[in-house]
Amino acid sequence: MIKKHLATALAATVLAGGFVGLSAGAAHAYPRVNKCGSAYTFKQSWEITDSRTLSAVVGFIDIYYNSGNGYNCAIARGNDAVVTGQHEITVALRRSGGSTWVQDGAGSNYTSYAGPVYTYAKGACVDFVGRLAYNEFSGQGDAGYSYEHCG
Template identity: 30%
Template sequence: MRLHRSVLTAAAFAALAVGATTALAAPASAAPNTTPQKVCGSAYKTVNSAVVGSLGTVYLTYNASNGQNCVATIRNNPGAAVDVSAYVYVPDTDEGAGDGGLYTSYAGPAYVYGKGHCIDWGGGISNVYVQITGSNCALLKENRVTSTH
């Protein structure tokens, strides 16, 4: 039941993050050769990633010095502004962060403290979304879901 609750919570958080910021967000500038480290900070190392169809990749990064995770969704081909989102959520602490809106290159950064906790994270580009639950949990196998809406 806990996994089901965290999946629903993460999905709801992602929808809320995209909906809440779409109306308020200004488009990010197209930044060729953008990396997760350029979005999150140079101290953040990529610990996981997931392709968002053929449109881009969502990255989970971690900063060992402060225990923070950061997520960024980066388009393969920056261009006209489209819906782009990124979110990260820690079910154990019920803490999460997200970014979403009409962006030309990427969404994020979204930061949350995650040291010693399982992480749920994901993002979307246009109408393709990826959601990862139970990530970076030692022996627990993560679950990945890609959907289109």
Template identity: 40%
Template sequence: MRRARRGAVITAALTTLASAALLASAGPASAADGYNGACGSGYAFVDAIDLYLPYDHSFVGTTYLTYNRSNGYNCAVVQLEPSPTVRWSRVVLSRGDGSGRDRDMGYYRSYAGPVYTYARRTCIDWSAFVGETDNDLGAARVDLDDVRCG
């Protein structure tokens, strides 16, 4: 009887540990998990910023920044939240001094970009925009200057 109880306690403990491990691994996805790989092979996730419309705080997409160590290039994209309509989207990337600027803009359903700039051992400027038109004052936007210096 004593062995049966001990076996039941050990089995219960193992089941609890296994359940806890499953819950921990089933937590929220990291920002890198949402990246669509648009920059190509060799580009590793660096950062992501979610984009929300300022007037109603609705989520419209995420801009991702990646880096390729072998060639020294950064890459950025804007992945749009699925929508029945197209949205004006823009993503811009340059070195911190404004040189090496690359941009993509237009009406898209899925993503804008990828855009690239060589930025080994220097800072970058990174911006993204999602709105109804190219001059939408109520658009979601992010403008970062002299970031990710390396």
């Protein structure tokens, strides 16, 4: 429960700072493909849900880790079963407790994914945020997770 509240506050803070768009996918989504590099191992996907209903999964944030250099990588991708065509997808990543976000996709017009973005976090956790703006006026998915994937 605490993580959920932290994540909500985190997403609101980052998105208010100009973040737009984030995505991910499931069964009918853009397939999870490692765009981080061959040295990066997939860790987990986190859902991006519709910010109005909180039930429709509109995308995912995929997290990868390179144990050789201590870097994490994030990619956001859309769920094509819910969202099709071009849209704004944004992904951001930082070392937990840090102040600098690494981002991709603000103002984008992507069709499948945003990222990869990288941050060093050996022996630490990471925070990540994703957004997918998939309808010109009302369709939007947001997700924020803090103190996840600790490596």
